[in-house]
Amino acid sequence: MRCPIETHEGAGLLLDFCTRKLDPDTAAVLDRHMESCAACREFVHGQQAVWEALDGWEAAPVSPDFNRRFFRRVESEERRGRWTGLRPILLRPALAVAAALVVLIAGTLLDQPPPRTETAIEVEQVVTTLEDMDMLRVFTL
Amino acid sequence: MRTIAQPSALHGVQTDMTAAAVLDYDAELMLRVKEGDESSFALLLGKHRAPVIHFLYRMVRNHAIAEELAQEVFLRVYRSRATYEPTAKFTTWLFRITTHMALNWLRDGKNEKMQARPDDETGEARAHEAPDKRPSVEQRLLYQVKLDEVRRAVSSLPGKQRAAVLMHKYEEMEYSQIAKVLGCSESAVKSLLFRAYETLRARLAHMV
Numbered sequence: 427m428r429c430p431i432e433t434h435e436g437a438g439l440l441l442d443f444c445t446r447k448l449d450p451d452t453a454a455v456l457d458r459h460m461e462s463c464a465a466c467r468e469f470v471h472g473q474q475a476v477w478e479a480l481d482g483w484e485a486a487p488v489s490p491d492f493n494r495r496f497f498r499r500v501e502s503e504e505r506r507g508r509w510t511g512l513r514p515i516l517l518r519p520a521l522a523v524a525a526a527l528v529v530l531i532a533g534t535l536l537d538q539p540p541p542r543t544e545t546a547i548e549v550e551q552v553v554t555t556l557e558d559m560d561m562l563r564v565f566t567l
Numbered sequence: 568m569r570t571i572a573q574p575s576a577l578h579g580v581q582t583d584m585t586a587a588a589v590l591d592y593d594a595e596l597m598l599r600v601k602e603g604d605e606s607s608f609a610l611l612l613g614k615h616r617a618p619v620i621h622f623l624y625r626m627v628r629n630h631a632i633a634e635e636l637a638q639e640v641f642l643r644v645y646r647s648r649a650t651y652e653p654t655a656k657f658t659t660w661l662f663r664i665t666t667h668m669a670l671n672w673l674r675d676g677k678n679e680k681m682q683a684r685p686d687d688e689t690g691e692a693r694a695h696e697a698p699d700k701r702p703s704v705e706q707r708l709l710y711q712v713k714l715d716e717v718r719r720a721v722s723s724l725p726g727k728q729r730a731a732v733l734m735h736k737y738e739e740m741e742y743s744q745i746a747k748v749l750g751c752s753e754s755a756v757k758s759l760l761f762r763a764y765e766t767l768r769a770r771l772a773h774m775v
Contacts, residue, residue, distance in 0.1 A: 479717045483721075493609070
């Protein structure tokens, strides 16, 4: 048997041997190989030590309110989603009303005579004054 | 709070299960979620939240962050219910999302502050105390030192190696499944694991 430690594939076999995932026949072959292979014995011994060390690392339990927090997030997201979904439907008539109002206001403004500017008023006043002066001159003559 | 229907209500769900029948039960549940059965999602959450949180915790070494990332993972699963297709084992898909979240978190450098200030994990040591035989202060300290060494050794691994080791050791996943989660070949996974365990053996072999 070729020494499994020489390739990554073979090392995979040794890892499986440590985790007892190998079928009994392959495990027996490896067992026999290790009797004469110090490198594989060392590998397996070291790997078992790592395995035991990792076994000691337990994760903390899940918070009791994990599900509640999750479903609250789902609900708030769905509420937001409903609003996002409704927004185009609600906005469409609002936009139509706004457009109609703009047209109405513009029409009303265009229909009115243009307001007289300050210059026009001044010219008119000068003309009136000159006419008055002409009239006075006629009366005095 | 959301009302969760009893599992018996699942039988009333009309859905095409032919695709999922050849797959796992979790994929079947996810297809029911796709059909609008939220109680099935509660079942999936109850079954998978602990492995997902524990995996994330060992990746980021902070319980609060692990739970926050796990919330995001399940939210993504829930969001994609409408487009879910059972093309792979459910746990493969779930851990692909989970690993992606963890690796992104590590890559974005969000861990810099937390690495300097990981969780106070003395609670773990207390969890090991059997009520009938309480360890001495010395034993507790020794255990704490060992545990800290394990955590540091695992944290020293590059992200992908760390994820591969955690899935192999704690989730007992096959090489093929780890390969699918990480998006690489089986031989690449074996190579990742070989290098990772080599590092861990060098750092931890003296402990036993």
